[in-house]
Amino acid sequence: MYQIIDGKKISQEIKDELKEKVTALKAEGKSICLAVIQVGSDPASSVYVGNKKKACAYIGIESLAYELPEETTQEELLALVRKLNGDSKVNGILVQLPLPKHIDENAVIQTISPEKDVDGFNEKNVGALCVGSKGFVSCTPLGIIQLLKRSGIEISGKHCVVIGRSNIVGKPMSLLLLRENGTVTICHSRTQNLKEITKQADILIAAVGKPKFVDETFVKEGAAVIDVGIHRNENNKLCGDVDFEKVAPHTSAITPVPGGVGPMTIAMLMYNCVSSVE
Numbered sequence: 001m002y003q004i005i006d007g008k009k010i011s012q013e014i015k016d017e018l019k020e021k022v023t024a025l026k027a028e029g030k031s032i033c034l035a036v037i038q039v040g041s042d043p044a045s046s047v048y049v050g051n052k053k054k055a056c057a058y059i060g061i062e063s064l065a066y067e068l069p070e071e072t073t074q075e076e077l078l079a080l081v082r083k084l085n086g087d088s089k090v091n092g093i094l095v096q097l098p099l100p101k102h103i104d105e106n107a108v109i110q111t112i113s114p115e116k117d118v119d120g121f122n123e124k125n126v127g128a129l130c131v132g133s134k135g136f137v138s139c140t141p142l143g144i145i146q147l148l149k150r151s152g153i154e155i156s157g158k159h160c161v162v163i164g165r166s167n168i169v170g171k172p173m174s175l176l177l178l179r180e181n182g183t184v185t186i187c188h189s190r191t192q193n194l195k196e197i198t199k200q201a202d203i204l205i206a207a208v209g210k211p212k213f214v215d216e217t218f219v220k221e222g223a224a225v226i227d228v229g230i231h232r233n234e235n236n237k238l239c240g241d242v243d244f245e246k247v248a249p250h251t252s253a254i255t256p257v258p259g260g261v262g263p264m265t266i267a268m269l270m271y272n273c274v275s276s277v278e
């Protein structure tokens with residue numbers, strides 16, 4: 001029988017641990033403040049921003065919301081980021097992605113001070129992850145490491161295959177697994193004989209962005225499978241990059257969608273906010 005990795009439960013544990021830490025920090029006179037900037041009113045982004053604010057309130061982190069109109073110029077956004085960089089009250093700055101097309105996302109990410117870049121997207125933090133020094137790490141991959149560790153899944157020495165090489169998930173995921181002493185293979189859209197590689201994985205991470213892309217023919221018997229994808233299917237129900245029904249019986253452990261990786265992303269954002277003060 002396979003283990004269903006319960007991201008909801010694990011993320012709640014982490015949030016409760018953080019709540020205690022924040023209470024202790026407050027007793028020392030330290031407070032934590034996260035600035036969340038949203039440009040435009042994309043409905044999915046509004047849901048994510050709302051959930052982030054809720055998590056902040058639960059843990060005891062102050063959140064400052066900046067809801068800017070769609071037509072905000074890049075210069076206006078950069079000016080706000082620079083102002084928040086210089087505001088000693090603000091510990092973390094988060095700019096909700098995607099941004100409207102007329103704004104260069106990378107220019108915005110690189111303008112956020114690395115010390116306040118709680119999303120871990122700034123080049124300085126990515127570089128720190130690469131060389132193994134301290135810095136903020138992208139929240140989704142960081143959450144996946146927690147899911148594996150807290151579910152008793154050993155990473156050290158295991159063959160970890162990551163499908164996807166995006167800056168937000170695939171690349172930092174691979175670097176984190178390497179930091180945990182996994183033997184890592186990165187697959188992407190140009191990989192040849194993909195299934196031959198994924199079938200060697202002890203831990204398979206699917207961050208492909210294609211609904212139900214991974215079926216049982218991709219998976220070695222007894223592997224642990226982590227599904228990063230989030231999609232709406234034809235019935236408007238959430239599903240992942242993995243075909244859960246077909247794959248689960250062949251695994252030793254698997255994350256569901258919803259309730260797997262998704263809740264971990266916000267928990268780890270909170271973790272990064274608390275670390276920014278600690």
Ligand code: NAD
Nearest residue numbers: 140164165166169188189207208209228229230261262265
């Ligand atoms: P992306 O589109 O930036 O990257 C997808 C990657 O998959 C690319 O690197 C590409 O090379 C690879 N790929 C595409 N087709 C492939 C194929 N046929 N074979 C092998 N590799 C292929 O997406 P992303 O931002 O990395 O996100 C991936 C998925 O994770 C999406 O569904 C996204 O919605 C989801 N996501 C979830 C969370 C969360 O909190 N749960 C966070 C971020 C992203």
